[in-house]
Amino acid sequence: MHLIDVDHPLVAHKVRLLRDIETPSPLFRDLVAELVTLLAYEATRGVRVEETEVQTPLAVAKAVRLLDPRPLVVPILRAGLGMLDGMMSLMPAAEVGFVGMVRDEETLQPFTYAERLPQDLSGRQCYVLDPMLATGGSLGGTVQFLVDRGADDITCICLMAAPEGIEYLRTVVDPIGVPCTLVVAQIDDRLNEKGYILPGLGDAGDRLYGLAQ
Numbered sequence: 001m002h003l004i005d006v007d008h009p010l011v012a013h014k015v016r017l018l019r020d021i022e023t024p025s026p027l028f029r030d031l032v033a034e035l036v037t038l039l040a041y042e043a044t045r046g047v048r049v050e051e052t053e054v055q056t057p058l059a060v061a062k063a064v065r066l067l068d069p070r071p072l073v074v075p076i077l078r079a080g081l082g083m084l085d086g087m088m089s090l091m092p093a094a095e096v097g098f099v100g101m102v103r104d105e106e107t108l109q110p111f112t113y114a115e116r117l118p119q120d121l122s123g124r125q126c127y128v129l130d131p132m133l134a135t136g137g138s139l140g141g142t143v144q145f146l147v148d149r150g151a152d153d154i155t156c157i158c159l160m161a162a163p164e165g166i167e168y169l170r171t172v173v174d175p176i177g178v179p180c181t182l183v184v185a186q187i188d189d190r191l192n193e194k195g196y197i198l199p200g201l202g203d204a205g206d207r208l209y210g211l212a213q
């Protein structure tokens with residue numbers, strides 16, 4: 001697994017605002033979208049393109065266009081949905097598949113309650129979105145879904161990751177042998193006893209959309 005820890009002062013500035021307990025949901029949502037576009041710039045560096053030409057008003061220029069099949073963006077609901085618009089604004093031609101997962105707060109095991117992915121993902125580049133990589137169960141489970149459908153190139157984009165989650169993801173991804181990149185804005189210190197990232201930002205889904213019952 002290839003790890004990219006994005007080191008950029010604007011990213012760090014926005015992460016501070018995101019962490020702040022005083023940041024209200026509307027601003028939190030805007031910050032998540034802004035951060036995603038900054039991370040996506042790094043994450044899509046390897047997006048597959050083919051050479052073509054374009055007619056300008058003056059001459060023919062060499063150019064590139066996204067290669068088919070188009071990339072697939074996969075937000076992990078709920079919190080990953082907050083990252084979708086920012087990603088799609090950078091890559092509007094991409095398609096979108098959905099995975100809904102929620103952690104059991106006692107066992108910390110993810111429960112899959114929704115899944116809408118293309119049957120055949122062979123030859124597709126997949127971009128998985130989830131702001132938080134804590135134990136890694138949710139992201140690891142999603143990567144496994146994609147690999148089972150034939151995905152052969154996976155990039156995960158997270159805002160915050162715990163070292164424990166990164167190591168767990170490696171144990172899922174490395175034996176599979178599919179190229180996988182993890183792009184993160186911030187690697188935090190550790191998990192607390194309830195599986196929350198420290199210092200983190202709390203529950204990303206709740207901060208985006210309100211308290212879940």
Ligand SMILES: O=P(O)(O)OC[C@H]1O[C@H](OP(=O)(O)OP(=O)(O)O)[C@H](O)[C@@H]1O
Binds near residue numbers: 130
């Ligand atoms: O790495 P893990 O230990 O699996 O934890 C991370 C998961 O927890 C959060 O989702 P949550 O289960 O709170 O669901 P939500 O997005 O609906 O709030 C987060 O968005 C990740 O999906």
Ligand SMILES: O=c1cc[nH]c(=O)[nH]1
Binds near residue numbers: 079134196198205
């Ligand atoms: O810190 C954490 C861990 C899991 N899910 C979150 O939203 N935040």
Ligand SMILES: [Mg+2]
Binds near residue numbers: 203
């Ligand atoms: Mg949550």
